[in-house]
Amino acid sequence: MASKRRGVGKGALVAAIVIILIIVVGAVYMMQGQKKAEKVVVIGVTDKITDLDPANAYDFFTWEVLSNVMAGLVKYDPDTGKIVGDLATNWEVQEGGKVWIFHLRKDAKFADGTPCKAQDVVRSVKRVMKIQGDPSWLVTDFVDDVQAVDDYTVKFILKTPASYFLALVATPPYYPVHPNYPDDKIASDATWGGCGPYMIKEWVRDEKLVLVPNPHYYGEKPKNDKVVITFYSSANALKNALESGQVDVAWRTLNPEDIKDLKSKPNFKVIEVPGLYIRYVVIKTDAPPTDNVLVRRALAAAVDRNEIAQTVFKGTVEPLYSMVPKGLWSHIDAFKKYGDGNIDLAKQLLQQAGYSEDNKLHIELWYTPTHYGDTEAQLAAILKEQWERTGMITVDVKSSEWSQYVDQLRSGQMMVSLLGWYPDYLDPDDYLTPFLASSANGWTGTGYSNPKVDQLLKQAQTLTDQNERAQIYKQVQEILADDVPYIPLIQGKLYVVTSENVESLKISPLMFLLYDTIQVKG
């Protein structure tokens, strides 16, 4: 009897301890949870950050991050799309566009309170020139020298006048970086940053990047207390995270099907942004059978862009009829003269080139299966179908992994291939010179070279009048549509999907998300 009583006593004691433990742990849990009342914005992406150093970063998403933690001399106004002063209050152009002088604001500081002066700009730009990282050509091809006239005046002396120099200055290789960045070495994981609206609080590569407002920022205070960027391995994982409430903003890049699905759900907002991202077909022009311009024109005529936009991309893209995207000045629908899915014209051109239903043109079409998302195989399949509708073309679809693909591309091993392009700087030049100048063969492998085009592009570079430049670029686009070394296919729209509690959000004309504008309710 006595032992039974002792047993009950022990059991009660254990139960009491467990209950107390649960209460204490629960209370601590609740208290610790309540501390998280700050306005945190979680942005999910499938992109990666390469180098947190503008001397070597050369990809779209890293540039977006850098543009939020650093500031340039000039920037794009998100409302008007025009270039306005940022660190520079004003600037002067001398010697017909060869010398550019920028006057800096005096209240700019790095996140640790160090003032940001002309010497920082000079050191940072010279650093890019010295390190010779991937994007360094954006500086070295144009800038001969950069000098600090005084603490708040920077002078750029260019090799030749460049009319779009302001657009170049708005890119990260021109951003002043904190003095801690070594002069002659790339600092891929550097967190010192620049003098932009945010500073880096925590950086775990491929896992998360935590940003908090730069306390010394001269501009408007960010609308949130913290931005956390989380990295996902696939669009599917990103969508799951958005739907389970783990991220507030799903940014680059969800699949077209996911966007369509999320549009139909009331608790998400899908924001559509006209993008300057383009997709196109690359054609080798210096080897048969595509060295025949009639063949290239026939391929251009048979392509049905509307069908591609609707079937493959579920209406999330727009048809594109030039390498210069719609919305950017000087754009003309140069390829519209061939029509869309114009099989009759394609047949006629093929006949002129000596092909018939008995003597078919054989095309090798290459694509890369993962780099451009899951839709790529479908895109290749539909192009094959469209070209074969002529009855005079047989298409052999081939694929290779991205690392091999770019190798094949540069060495000109692919007859016809699929590619995409994001702008480096916002100017028609960035959609024409890297593709059509003879020097472009270093990476496009098309073998295309037209002295007239070379001369026009060079001329447009040196002119300062935008109207005159636009005329030249229109002429180049017409030559492009005649010679067809590329067939423009579609222009991407960008999609940001947010949970319903995200109230405001802005995107810059360069398609960068402006983190300081994101406001989360509650």
Next chain:
Amino acid sequence: MGRLLRYVVVRALLIIPTILILYTLIFIILRVIPGNPILSALGTHYVPPEILKEKMHRLGLDKPLYVQYFDYLWRVLHGDFGESMVIEGRSITHDLAYRIPATIELTVWGFTVSVLLGILTGTIAAVKRGSRIDYAMRVYGIVAYTLFIPWLGSLLILLFSVYLGWLPSGGRLDPSIDLDRITGIYTLDSLITGNIYAFVNALKHLVLPSITLGIVLSGAYTRLVRSNLSDILQADFIRAYRSRGLPENKVLLYALRNAMIPIVTYMGLQLAILLGGAVLTETTYSWPGLGSYLFEKIQYRDYSAIQGTIVVFAFIVGVVSLIVDIIYALVDPRIRY
């Protein structure tokens, strides 16, 4: 004891050729497949050819293959896994050291779930031998063994994260939570620092990945426990226990203890499969461990990162197998060494 020591030394030395063979294989495979890590990272960006050439030179990619082979091997022997081919100046040793705790945390939990599930289902099947329940457990064993981790993972995410909203769909911790990193094993770090909120959150993040990994690996245990336990339950000593009127649950406990010997050996052998499963689980759940690291680096053809991860995987498997062998040699008198 002298013989045991000799056995241990010989067995330990055998890890070296194993790693060497794997390293050689992966080195050859990476170089045989066409493609260049620098071009892969650059993609369609325009970069002047002289800059590319200089970069290739800096990373030693212009050296003859045998020089590259021995250069890297020499570094690994000094505990240096080299520098990333894609990210300038990024130390692979640092990356691996950072990622290992995440994989350990996942594998330990996944392993625990698999053993518990396996023992539970196997025991039920053995006790109810010949019944419908036995049949169901046997089917479970086969089905679990053949399940594809990304498929099961996606299914669980859809149900528990997207539709029910009970558990997170990926990652190790909510991004808004600050946790001081001590060991890198979040459940442990949160307890050490007294951060209960982070502990609960880390546990929540662990549930789906460990269950996914656990279910898939439990199939083999189910079958093993069932067959061993069935045999033992018919053994003479069990009959003796029963005839003496020992309660059935105690009899079962004794039987289970005896049935565990071959299962423990199997646990050691499971390690390689466990790590393989972790690669798939990590990519499904965006779990930042060694597996997802390997997956990402393969996409970029980052030679040094891939080689380094494989060497580390081989080393872990080698060392754990060695430990299992030694324990087995000590415990089981039938083992000769």
